[in-house]
Amino acid sequence: MPNSPYQHPELYELAFSWRNYKKAVDFISEAAALAGLAEIRSMVELGCGPGQYCREFARRSVVSYGVDLCPEMALYAQKLYDEEKLPGYVLEADFRRFKLEQPVDLAVCMMATFNLLLTNEDVVSHFGSVADNLTGGGIYLIELPHPRDTFRADSCTENKWEMEKDGLKLSIDWASDSVTDPIAEIDRGTVRLTTTEDGVTRIFESPEAARRLGLGHLKALIDQSGRFEIAGMYGDLDVNRLFDNTKKSWRMIVLLRKRR
Template structure:
């Protein structure tokens, strides 16, 4: 889903600047080493729903062939500009991840930061699994960082935070207690707000509704198996620990991280 919220790439980048992208890429690389079954030493990575392409840029800095795909043309353009500033070479792709198939075959792919929630139907998800499998080498690894099921229903407070970078401050709201849930389609209409200040002057103020779907574990198991394109999968509870945390109901298990291996 490309909308105004994702058109403001610079503000979005600042909003998520507190993520430890190096550690997350360490985890992704570990997944390929541990669970991949590739016959050569190929180092290639594609980040789907990449936004500013922070993971793609980190892998490029490690000498990998790296690509960033996003539905938002503004995000793709921003990722390319930031990569050039960092003297990095990444391939940028403005496409729909639910049906994109790459001519190049990658060793490793990732859809991170809960971005998989923008695929809101079973048909979209299965189409996505089939298309990404065609973009990976046999024995390649696909990692999804999805919302932990414990967060399926929001609490009584808005999901809101503030981030700063230099003279810029960004305030993000991604979900409020009054957001509506459709029990038939299992989708949420999420309130998304973005404000940005520069030198204490408000320069951006947007609000809109984004439709998302947070998947439960057994749903994802079923969809992975129905797609028929992976020979094995693993589930972890976080991307911030090596060795990884188990996927369970403890506090350290803060995400549902699915690691899938394409068939040989």
């Protein structure tokens, strides 16, 4: 898709640079240990974008892979791997069907990337592929919006914000115009990145589609795939914040254990 934010990896990276990746990786490691994965020797980040999470794991001597469908993004993340000489690599592939060179202990899919699986068939195929690439007892952690967001009961997240770096101003509008197709359960909107640098303004616009996925639906698809069982749920990237409907629980983080 021309002008997709994923084709502009530096802008994408700046747009989401408010996140604390070190803290997130501490959480993922702790939550995986609580779900029974005592040691993480290898991992994969699915729909990795610039690979912030897989690169942070790699810095901690975990052999780490990234999988991304967008060639520009995969190339960019690989360049960052190469610059730091990190263990692992980035694979340009579709996370509905991919094959790593060896099974890994942990898979993660962060920041609602899972919602880019638009149909039940996509999700079940994805679960099968992830399970095939996990070691026995391996853990798959998925970060999703809280159901309050999904069902628009109350918004937990912003879809317009601004960032700045080295004189470049970036305004992000992440599909604030989105309209829901209630039959397909898909939100369709426009992602708009506006940059201003040296008095010159540029606009990058592209359509974005994301699935609305509630917990009951997700559980049914996990059961349909037959490959995983739920091993933990959190409402934030914090092991002390269990998943519930309080304000502080603002994400839906699901840990799945591969069935033996």
